[in-house]
Structures are given as structure tokens and as C-alpha cells.
Amino acid sequence: MAEMYDQLGRHIHYLRIAVTDRCNFRCQYCMPSDGVEWLDHHKILRYEELIRLISVFAALGIDKVRITGGEPLVRKGLLAFLRKVVRIPGIREVGLTTNGSLLEEHALSLQQAGVKRINVSLDTLKRDRFIRLTGQDRLNQVLAGIQKAQEAGLTPVKLNMVVMKGVNADEIADMASFAIRNHYQVRFIEYMPFRAGQDYLFTAAQMKQQLVDAGFTRLVPELGGSCPAKIYRIPESQGSIGFITPVSQHFCASCNRIRITPDGCLKPCLLSNEEYSLRDQLRSGVSDQELGEQIKQIIWNKPHQQFFTKGQESGRCMSRIGG
DSSP: OOOOOOOTTOOEEEEEEESSSOOOOOOOTTOTTTOOOOOOOOGGGHHHHHHHHHHHHHHHOOOOOEEEESSSGSTHHHHHOOOOOOOTOOOEEEEEESSSSSHHHHHHHHHHHEEEEEEEEEOOOHHHHHHHHHHSOHHHHHHHHHHHHTTTTOOOOOOEEOOOOOTTTHHHHHHHHHHHHHEEEEEEEEOSSSSSTTTOOOOOHHHHHHHTTTTOOEEEOOOOOOOOSEEEOTOOOOEEEEOOTTTTTTGGGOOOEEEOOOEEEEEEEEOOEEEEEEHHTTTOOOOOOHHHHHHHHHHHHSSSSSSSGGOOSSSSSSGOOOO
């Protein structure tokens, strides 16, 4: 089986694909502050183009695919697309990241389509705060969707909480208790300042201290795994707690992933402005072999480190990159 490495020796085998930039939420850290202008439909990769791309990546050694957005479940035809993705030779796991608002309706169908893992973005358990953060009064629908995903066997259900100082950092203990009680895995994520002047950073060290102060004193580290989250288990509980630290303790040296944006650009690093249009290549009549060679060259030159360490900021908002 083929394997793909960059010049630092990092084994690249995880592909995240944003199938749309559209979303039914308006989360403040994801959407641009000056309003939303969706990409024209002709700029978004068609499903046939995505299947071809994933097949080329799989032949190079990609074996794990995560579908993101925007909100992927708002794109029509997604389930039929997913059924095709899971059948691509070499792909051993397909996951999906969602805001959860449509998950109650689709959880069982996603499991039947072959999706193995679900990540749900959930930044608060308080209704009023949820409305302020997302622009929607759908907390109950999200919680119902999370429960339905667990019932459908999309386990462990992972909850992604972006922790923001002065916004929701006071809910860390409540979210941890919620996850432990319901056997979910919550991952507390440091806020990433994609734009200058946004001072919401609440570090993982501060999060852990808040948990200790709330009585979470028996956190047992989980060894192994290649995900960026540092996972801790609670004795006698199936739930778990994780911390993702892109700012205070970046994990560039062990990064195994790459991204495709909704408009078909390959981003070898989430937190770098380097990107390469594969859509233009696909639509120019390039062969799979030629496309594969271009991809390998881009991966070989994957950035050594993210841009926060260089004082730069992102050229795209998160909704135009993919969660």
C-alpha cells in the first residue's frame, strides 16, 4: 500500500474535505464579521470531482477522510456521495463534522451510509448564549441530534467546544460533566485568532486549572493515538476529556492531515496561507497520474509550522476553509 510523507518525515494520511461553505449558523469565530457572501455554485467542487480527487489521494496513501463544511448536511445529495466515498479502495474510515442542527434527522442514515465518526461543534449548553453565538435558537435540536448519533452507533460522539475568554470559558466544567455523564468525548479547543485584534485565547493550562478547581482531579492520560487532542479519561466513566492546543502548544511536528477547501484548493496546513487550486487542474483535463504527482509535490513541501508563530493572520475565514 502506498504511503505519503513530507520532507520532515510526517506521514500524511488524513484528508479533510469541505463540501460547502454554506451554513445555517452564523458562529462568530467562523463567519466573516462583515457579512456572508457564499461562493458561486460553479466554484464549488462537484461530487464527481470530489470522488475523483479522493480516489487519487487514496492511491497515494490517504486512508482517512473527514467531511466538513460550512455545514455539510445542508448540501443536497450528501448521503449518496458518502456511500460512494466509503467504497473507494484504500479508504478505511469516513467521518463527518457538523453543527448538529440536522443530525437528529440524518444520524441513522449517516451510519447506514458507512460514516464511522461524528464530531459536533457545541460551544455552550446555555440557550441564550447559544443564540448569541450561532444566531439560531436550535440548542435543543443539536442536543437531540447528539443523542440520536450515539443511539445510531456513531461512537464515541465527539463534542468540539471552542473555548473563548469572556464568552464561554465559564462553562468548561459543565461541558465536561455533560460529556462524562452521557459517555461523550468533549474536546476543548483553544481559540485560533484568524483575524488580528481578537483576544479570546483561553489556554489549555487555564482550562485544566478550571477543571481541577471544579473537582476534576482524577484525569488519566490516554496513551497513543495520532489525533491532535490530548485525551484524558475519568476512572469508572466511558466519557473522556480532550484538549486541542494550536496556539499554546502547537502540534505541527506530528501533523498528519491536509485539507480541500469548498472551492477546490489544497491547503497542506490549516494555519498557513499556502494553497493550490486542484479544481482548476481537474477542469483543465489533467490525468490522474499528473494530478497525483502535483499533489505529492505539494505535500512534500508542506509548511513546517503554522503562521501564529510568525505573527501572520489567515487569508480566509474558517467557513471558507472547512472545520
